[in-house]
Amino acid sequence: MADEPAFSHPTRTYERDGMRVLWEPRLCIHSGRCVQALPDVFKPKDKPWVQLENAPSNDAVADAVHRCPTGALRYERTDGGEPEAERMPEPPFAVPYKDGPLLVRGVVEVRGPDGEIQRRVERVAFCRCGASENKPYCDGSHRKAGFKADGITGVPKDLG
Numbered sequence: 001m002a003d004e005p006a007f008s009h010p011t012r013t014y015e016r017d018g019m020r021v022l023w024e025p026r027l028c029i030h031s032g033r034c035v036q037a038l039p040d041v042f043k044p045k046d047k048p049w050v051q052l053e054n055a056p057s058n059d060a061v062a063d064a065v066h067r068c069p070t071g072a073l074r075y076e077r078t079d080g081g082e083p084e085a086e087r088m089p090e091p092p093f094a095v096p097y098k099d100g101p102l103l104v105r106g107v108v109e110v111r112g113p114d115g116e117i118q119r120r121v122e123r124v125a126f127c128r129c130g131a132s133e134n135k136p137y138c139d140g141s142h143r144k145a146g147f148k149a150d151g152i153t154g155v156p157k158d159l160g
C-alpha cells in the first residue's frame with residue numbers, strides 16, 4: 001500500500017508471518033470477492049472472520065485481497081513480497097459498475113474540500129447512487145435504494 005496512513009475509519013488488523021491484512025468495515029459492501037478467492041481464509045460467519053493461518057501462502061492472500069473492489073481489504077508485506085501499489089495499473093482508471101459504484105483501480109489520492117489528502121489508495125469504490133452514508137465511498141446502500149444505471153457486470157480480471 002502507499003505510504004500515507006489513509007485510514008479515516010476503524011480498521012481491524014490480522015497478521016501472519018510476513019504479512020498484515022487490514023480490513024475497514026465501513027468500506028466493505030459484502031461483495032464476497034475475497035470469500036470466493038479464499039473461502040478457508042475469509043469466513044464471514046466465523047470470528048474472527050479473517051483466518052490467515054489457513055492461507056496456503058502470502059502470495060495467495062495478496063491475490064485475494066487484490067480482488068476486493070472497494071479497498072476495504074488491504075495488505076502490507078514484510079516478507080519482501082510485491083507491495084500492492086506496484087501491481088496497480090498506471091495510469092489509474094475508473095469504470096462504473098452496473099447498478100452500483102464507480103470502481104477505481106490504481107494509486108489515487110482522495111482529497112477533501114480544502115485539498116488535503118484524505119486517503120491514498122490502490123482500490124476504491126465511489127458512490128454514484130447518492131444513498132451512501134459514507135460518501136464519497138460506496139457503502140452498499142445502492143442495493144436497498146434500487147439504484148439503476150448502466151455499467152459493467154461482474155468484475156473483469158484486469159480489475160483485480
Ligand code: SF4
Nearest residue numbers: 028029031032034068
Ligand atoms: S472483497 Fe472487499 S468488499 Fe467484498 S466482502 Fe471482501 S472485504 Fe468486503
Ligand code: FES
Nearest residue numbers: 127129138141142
Ligand atoms: S453506489 Fe453504492 S452506496 Fe451509492
